[in-house]
Amino acid sequence: MQITKEIKFKFVVATRENVENFWTHTATGRSLALYLSPSVEVSLFANNSRGLPEVYNEVIDQCTNDPAILIFAHDDLHILDFHWMHAIFNGLNHFGVVGLAGNKRRVPLQPSWAFIDENFTWDSLSNLSGLVAHGKSFPPEIINNFGPPFEEVKLLDGLLLAAFSEVLIKKDLKFDELFKFHFYDLDFCRQAENKGIKMGTIPLSLIHESRGSLGPEEWRQGYQNYLRKWGQ
Template sequence: MKPIRIVCGTRVSEQEFSTKTALGRSLLIHQAANPVEIRLFAENKQGLSTIYNRAIDEARDNPAILVFVHDDVHVCDFLWSERLREGVVAFDVVGLAGNTRRVEGQPAWAFVDDRFTWDQACHLSGLVGHGNSFPCAVSSFGPVPQPCKLLDGLLLAVDSERLEQAHVRFDEQFEFHFYDMDFCRSAELNGLSMGTWPLSVVHESGGAFGTPAWRESFGRYQDKYAMASTPKPQEANVQKQTPVHQFHNPDLLKLMPANARRVVEIGCSSGALAREYKKLNPHVHYTGIEIDPGYAQLAREHCDRVLDMNIETACADLIAGDLAADCWVFGDVLEHLYDPWALLQKIREASAPGSCIVACIPNAQHWSVQARLSVGDFRYEDAGLFDRTHIRWFTLVTMLELFTQAGWTVEAGVPRVFDEPQREKFLPMIHAMAAAAGRDPEMAVQDALPLQYVFRAVAG
């Protein structure tokens, strides 16, 4: 019987793998019932495609069921190795989540466009837990098992001999983003079947959709498959709102008080955050406020009520009365307002002591913004830091000022730093600019890393 060989790249050392990564800890727990081989690329600085291909090459003389998996995946199934063996009998390539179809220009297995519009539920398959503790949030995408055309690269399992026979490898131009999309295209072109399989895991981190590195890889993926559309003038592509999506911000969720009685979320979009929070606090009364009627209709499935309105037009009496809450939530919203200072002050004046605001705000000091500004590349986009619907821009310093000037006390803050290896070549220049300006260069580099900040501010 072929061994199961885990293939994983991690930034930690080999000695730290079993204690500092979700995958390492879970493999240690299950090692008696699930004996496996581990091909670990410790302290890894190479692209995933590169190390995965090395494992494929090594398997020529030592075939195995290869499991390409991220190190932030906690395997929860006590008999997961048997499940995987069953899966690779049913399909050539097995994953946890996927899509039964592929449409032109698709940027990920779950989305149909680069505005991150979810595909119809009837095309999706999979079940994945999210979080770093138990109980965790569970995303149920659709029935499992299902034949698929695209699989999430979080975990991919395949018999090495089938890969060798089909001459399928990973394209090393995709170091992280789109390596899974490209691999699935290659597998399909070479006659390999793909499908989801039931396996319980918890993913400890979210994706990095929409980051500069992601968009750069998306362009190369489009070029490879000749899917790039003709660029349109900015004026012809203006979006009324940031595109709706079904994701929630896990860092925002963590800072929300666990026992809030009344929550008001501004810009609730599809209601994804309400959906997850009500799992933790089912007795809360959750009000969503959404300026887009179409988004508001989606959010009504998860909120106790949703108001179609522009919160900046709300009078003080409405905020203090019908909208009175012990937690207000602004998930990537304050930057879309004309006068966020006035609104936060109005809410503060209407709030009882101990009430809080939880907010996520994009960082205008992010290294990618500085890099693009240095060459005049300030072009609006449909999402991300250059979202065309942003009205205000904040750095960490001005974010803190925003709250304090409105009478709030920031008691918790979390920088959201993602895996962006391409930043390393820009950070020395940021360091040098800060030094030239007579400011702390180390602090300038640290403040250039977060894509966003999440805060909880309280009323005294």
């Protein structure tokens, strides 16, 4: 399957910045400004205070009669890969949902795709897949090489998730709006697994400015909601 002019890539991004500042001050906005074309659209939620699942679901619903490759992305991503469209498209020819980093297994009470307990103990690299750099600019402060990409996984990091809208709609897969920011990605992956949707990692070069925020009260409330929903 090849990329054709009929295939549309739609970034879905929520930001606390206003529209102008998104395009000039955020990493994702500045990156996307370089790649805009007739085949690339941005569904931007500026001045946003809603949870990510709520805005993501809004765009999924909008795609019922306007299909696209949906890319749910944080607003602090420096996209360095000039061929990002091909990386995502090729990944979606193998998996129903793709991301940049993930875990090939799940364990009870797992608080993150990468950690196996509340002490934030890293899982073995043999179970992890993907690569993500962190920092504010290029070259990045660090490159986290978790393992070879193009691996089927059970959990994906939510910094960037992509899927054909038709797959999400056909399988009735949406984000649970119980989760505002933390745990929406783990929950989404659990739902995808239950619906028989394969997930996998892809090679795509970017820098994520944030390293996550694990441990604060908002995160712990999300963790408790996640455990109440799934039981483990």
